[in-house]
Amino acid sequence: MRISKRFVREIVRSGLLVVLSLLLVLGFYLHSNFYSLGFAPLILGGTVLTFLVISAGRVIVSGRMPRGKPAGDLTFRQEEAQRLVATQNAAFIAPLESNVPCAGETIRAEDESGVEFARLLAVDCQRKFVSDVTSDEAWRAGFSSLGAFRAVAREEWGLDPDGTVSVVEFRHAGAGS
Secondary structure, eight states: OOOOHHHHHHHHHHHHHHHHHHHHHHHHHHHHHHHTTOHHHHHHHHHHHHHHHHHHHHHHHHSSOOOOSOSEEEEOOHHHHHHHHHOSEEEEEEETTSOOOOTTOEEEEEOTTSOEEEEEEEEEEEEEEGGGOOHHHHHHTTOSSHHHHHHHHHHTSOOOTTOEEEEEEEEEEEOOO
């Protein structure tokens, strides 16, 4: 019988939450000793400990360290937004002149009305000629075929086969807030 990695991760996270709960109970027990230190140490120590407990709880529950502010915004059409939400690892192809993220940057994904629907982490960014984009990349970017991608590149973006595009692969970094 083989135990899945996901199950093991959930067990470890649950165990860490139990340890955190025990520390909180121990903290309540030892709380009376803080009063003997005085008001200022009580406020400073309590603030620091509360911050650490909340931060530890966030990391344990989410399973990852917070990544900070997004590097920028990208606006997607409604069909693209639905595809990005439904797909775990998705690609995005845009003309090189457009504002695309670099690998490692988190972006705020918005629909056309400006509502954030996801945070996406750019895991890979490549510059390619239109003629070098593969059918798999075009399909993962939401195009029905390589020919459909090349038609959009030619007609909407004004690019010939030697034109340059950015191919960005995304992974979900968390839900929009």
